[in-house]
Amino acid sequence: MRSSPASNRGAGASDAAASGPARARVASGGVRLPAGSVLGTLRGWRETLLVVAALLATLQLGSLVVPKYILPDVPAIAQAAREVLVSDARDIAATLLRLTEGVAAAFALGSLLGVAMGAVPAVARYARPLLNIMMAVPALNWILFAILWFGSAEVRVFFVVVVISLPFYALNVYEGIRGVPADLVEAVEAFRPTRTQAIRILLLPHTVPYIIMTTRSVLGYAIRITIFAELIGTAIGIGARLNAAQSQFRIDAVFAWTAVLVVINFVLQAAVERLDRRLLRWRPEQALR
Amino acid sequence: MTPVEHAPTPRRRQDREPRPEPDAVVLHDVWRAWGGAVAVAGLTFALRPGEIAACVGVTGAGKSTALRMVMGAIVPDRGEIRVLGHDPARDFGLLRGKIAPVFQTDRLLPWRTALENAALGLEILGVPAEERRRRAQAWLERLGLTAAASKLPHELSGGMRQRVSLARAFALDPQLLLLDEAFSHLDEVTAAGVRADFLSLARPLGTTCLLVTHSVAEAVEVADRILVFGRPARVVAEVRVAAPVRADPVAQDRVRREVLAHLQGAMAG
Numbered sequence: 001m002r003s004s005p006a007s008n009r010g011a012g013a014s015d016a017a018a019s020g021p022a023r024a025r026v027a028s029g030g031v032r033l034p035a036g037s038v039l040g041t042l043r044g045w046r047e048t049l050l051v052v053a054a055l056l057a058t059l060q061l062g063s064l065v066v067p068k069y070i071l072p073d074v075p076a077i078a079q080a081a082r083e084v085l086v087s088d089a090r091d092i093a094a095t096l097l098r099l100t101e102g103v104a105a106a107f108a109l110g111s112l113l114g115v116a117m118g119a120v121p122a123v124a125r126y127a128r129p130l131l132n133i134m135m136a137v138p139a140l141n142w143i144l145f146a147i148l149w150f151g152s153a154e155v156r157v158f159f160v161v162v163v164i165s166l167p168f169y170a171l172n173v174y175e176g177i178r179g180v181p182a183d184l185v186e187a188v189e190a191f192r193p194t195r196t197q198a199i200r201i202l203l204l205p206h207t208v209p210y211i212i213m214t215t216r217s218v219l220g221y222a223i224r225i226t227i228f229a230e231l232i233g234t235a236i237g238i239g240a241r242l243n244a245a246q247s248q249f250r251i252d253a254v255f256a257w258t259a260v261l262v263v264i265n266f267v268l269q270a271a272v273e274r275l276d277r278r279l280l281r282w283r284p285e286q287a288l289r
Numbered sequence: 290m291t292p293v294e295h296a297p298t299p300r301r302r303q304d305r306e307p308r309p310e311p312d313a314v315v316l317h318d319v320w321r322a323w324g325g326a327v328a329v330a331g332l333t334f335a336l337r338p339g340e341i342a343a344c345v346g347v348t349g350a351g352k353s354t355a356l357r358m359v360m361g362a363i364v365p366d367r368g369e370i371r372v373l374g375h376d377p378a379r380d381f382g383l384l385r386g387k388i389a390p391v392f393q394t395d396r397l398l399p400w401r402t403a404l405e406n407a408a409l410g411l412e413i414l415g416v417p418a419e420e421r422r423r424r425a426q427a428w429l430e431r432l433g434l435t436a437a438a439s440k441l442p443h444e445l446s447g448g449m450r451q452r453v454s455l456a457r458a459f460a461l462d463p464q465l466l467l468l469d470e471a472f473s474h475l476d477e478v479t480a481a482g483v484r485a486d487f488l489s490l491a492r493p494l495g496t497t498c499l500l501v502t503h504s505v506a507e508a509v510e511v512a513d514r515i516l517v518f519g520r521p522a523r524v525v526a527e528v529r530v531a532a533p534v535r536a537d538p539v540a541q542d543r544v545r546r547e548v549l550a551h552l553q554g555a556m557a558g
Contacts, residue, residue, distance in 0.1 A: 187396035190360055191461075192385040193413045201412070205400045282400040284443040 059255075072252040080256035088241055092260065095238040098154070099226045102161025103218060109162070110169025111211060117170065118177025118203065119195075127174075131167040139164055143229050153234040160229045165218045169211070176210035177203050208279055216272050220265055227261065311374060313338045313465055313497040314359060319368030321354055328354040329365070330521040338464075339495040343508035345548060346518030347556065352501040355522050356469050359499060360390060373464055386414040389458035393470035395450035397442040403429060403453045404438040410461040421460075428456040432486055448479035452486065459490055466491065468500040472507060484511060505548045509534075509541050515548055519555035526551040 056074050063073040072080075085092075117124035142163050146156040180202060188202045230239020238257060245253035314336040321329040328351035336342050346352045357363050358370055361377030361384065370376065375383050389410060397406045404425050411421035429438050432452040442450055451471070458466055471487070472480040488511060491498055502508050508515045509530055517526040528548055534540040 183392070183394065183396050184398065186357075186362055187390065187392060188398075188409070189362065190388070190390040190467075191410045191413045192361075192381055192388075194382075197413055201409070202398070205398070208400075282441045282443065 069249060069251055072255060076252045077255045077259070080250070080252040081259055084241070084253060084256045084260060088238075091237050091241050092264075094236045095223075095226055095230060096264070098157045098230070098237065099161065099219075099223055102158050102226065103165055103215070103222050105158070106162045106165035106218070106222075107169050107211070107215065110166040111173045111207070113166070113170040114173025114207070115177065115199065115203065117174040119199065124174060127170065131170055134163065135167045139225055139228065143232055146229065147233050153230075153236075156233045157226055157229045157237075161222050161225055164225050165222050168214050168218050172210045172214045173207045176207035179210075180206045209283065212272065212276050212279065216269065216276075219268050219272065223261065223265060223268070310338050312336060312371075313340070313373060314499060315369070315371040316355070316359070317369045319355070319358065319365045319370060321351075321358060321363070321365045321367075323351065323354045327521045329358070329523070331523045332368070334516055334524050334527075336497055336499060338497050340514060341491065341498040341500070341512050342514045342516060343500040343502055343512035344516045344518055344522075345502060345505055345508045345552065346522065347520055347552065348503055350518045350520040351522030352503075352518055353469055355518075356467055356499065356501045360388065360467055386410065386461055387464045389461045389463035389466055391451075391454055391458050391466065391468045391471040393474045395442065395447075395454040397450055397453055397457075399442050402439050402441055403434060403445065403449075403456075406442065406453055407456040407460050409457055410463075414461065425456065425460050428460045429453070431459075431490065432456050446479075447475055448483055451475060451479075451483050455483070455487055455490075459494075459496075462494075464497060466496050466498040468498060468502075470502055471500070473502060473504060480507075487511075505545050505552070506541075508548065509545050515544075517548060517551040517555065525555040 059071060059077070060074045062071040068076070113123075113127060117127050139160070142160050143156075146159045150156045150159060184202060184206075188198060193201060226237075227239040227242065230237035231243050232239075234240045238261065242254060242257050244250075245257065312335040314334075316332050316334055319329055319332040320327070323329075330351075332355055334342075344352050344355065354363070358365050359372055359377060361372070361381060364378045370378075372384060373387055377384060377388070397403075398409070401409070404422065407429055408421040408425035411424060416424070426438060429435060432455060434449060434452055434456065437445055437449055437453070442453070445453065451474070455471075468487075472484050475483060484507065500508070500511060505515075512530055515528040515530060516524045517528065519525040526548075528544060528551070530544055534544055
């Protein structure tokens with residue numbers, strides 16, 4: 001396992017639903033991140049497949065005992081999944097687009113704020129409590145605000161994803177900047193860079209692991225938020241389809257969508273993992289005994 | 290064999306023989322508190338251009354504090370420092386490209402390759418990418434690191450990393466090199482090798498060098514002049530080391546004992 005930028009200082013995940021590698025679950029400087037990483041499961045393919053098989057078997061067995069409208073059998077779910085993937089590809093695309101837009105905006109704005117906090121102490125002093133307040137507001141409340149404030153479904157989802165993900169980026173990038181070793185600061189400063197150069201040469205590269213770590217954790221959370229926001233306020237998207245499935249008592253479709261979402265989550269985490277390997281090649285692998 | 294010269298210190302500038310060039314580094318009655326105690330107490334010395342001077346003192350003598358003031362990283366509480374005619378802290382940008390540091394640990398940027406690290410100073414100086422690549426590569430080659438250019442710091446040994454940090458300093462072609470215990474983090478064999486590399490580059494270039502070290506042997510091997518620091522830092526004795534002395538182990542040993550006696554005297558007094 002690689003050592004996380006601040007793994008020994010961090011708070012544990014507030015959401016224990018998923019258990020990724022420790023570094024993905026742990027945020028720096030006491031910033032609690034919802035654990036979104038299911039990547040740990042990808043590490044052991046055999047175990048993952050066994051667990052999936054066990055779940056399917058349980059489902060199949062359960063469907064023999066309880067009514068179909070509570071637990072559908074596996075073939076029915078597979079059939080529903082096929083239908084969903086063929087006819088509702090547009091909804092999947094819409095959800096992924098919303099997720100990408102929201103997370104990208106949160107990354108851009110949050111990182112910018114984090115850098116500003118790192119560069120100007122006064123910004124940090126006021127931004128910290130503000131971000132902490134933002135993080136203390138439950139997701140549902142943000143969704144209600146979004147519904148009351150914005151007419152457009154797109155704006156609603158975007159707002160909710162941004163407002164929930166941004167504080168994680170801002171606080172972690174800020175931590176990343178604060179965590180730059182004094183030794184390196186002195187060494188780079190000794191070559192007398194301009195402020196911009198110092199930020200570009202030293203601070204930004206140093207925040208990359210923090211940004212990746214945040215993205216890893218935020219993605220899983222953001223996808224849930226996106227679905228949730230879609231469930232309430234949109235006509236297109238996975239959330240909207242789930243809503244429709246529920247109102248039509250299509251339990252097979254709900255299971256099918258659940259499987260699709262799990263796969264999407266896995267794929268996104270794997271993508272971040274690839275990015276991690278490429279960008280963080282410079283960090284030597286460290287392992288505890 | 291040139292006899293070792295003990296100069297009374299501090300010497301005032303006007304006492305010395307006239308020179309055409311101004312001193313590269315001048316400290317005049319510099320005071321500085323650090324960590325609640327006086328670390329530097331009336332430090333006065335000057336470095337001629339091209340001179341290699343070593344500040345020797347016991348641990349905690351304020352040597353590094355003095356060096357960091359010359360670097361401009363911290364400012365003195367009192368007194369004056371001129372580096373290449375400038376105030377190193379206030380004239381931050383004016384000295385860009387003229388001073389280069391080598392620290393006890395390599396302090397390379399871990400995400401940069403050896404080449405990119407060696408090019409750091411040139412990048413800050415605004416040298417175009419192609420040119421700085423070429424120059425950094427040339428310095429890596431001179432330090433025997435041709436094959437290591439594309440390696441990351443964690444893939445290199447301690448000695449190689451310190452050589453990269455030397456390349457980073459020399460690539461700037463600085464007028465003043467500041468070395469803070471630059472060889473003391475390495476094992477003796479490696480340190481001797483890196484030190485030899487350093488001397489083989491610094492002497493022909495005529496780069497003014499200010500070293501800080503707690504190793505008297507290292508100071509005698511490297512420096513033209515040894516400034517013996519008391520604690521808190523002030524120059525209690527100055528010992529010149531002529532080139533023939535540096536080449537002669539017996540003479541070296543004699544100078545080493547002289548310097549040690551000064552150090553012990555400073556501690557006792």
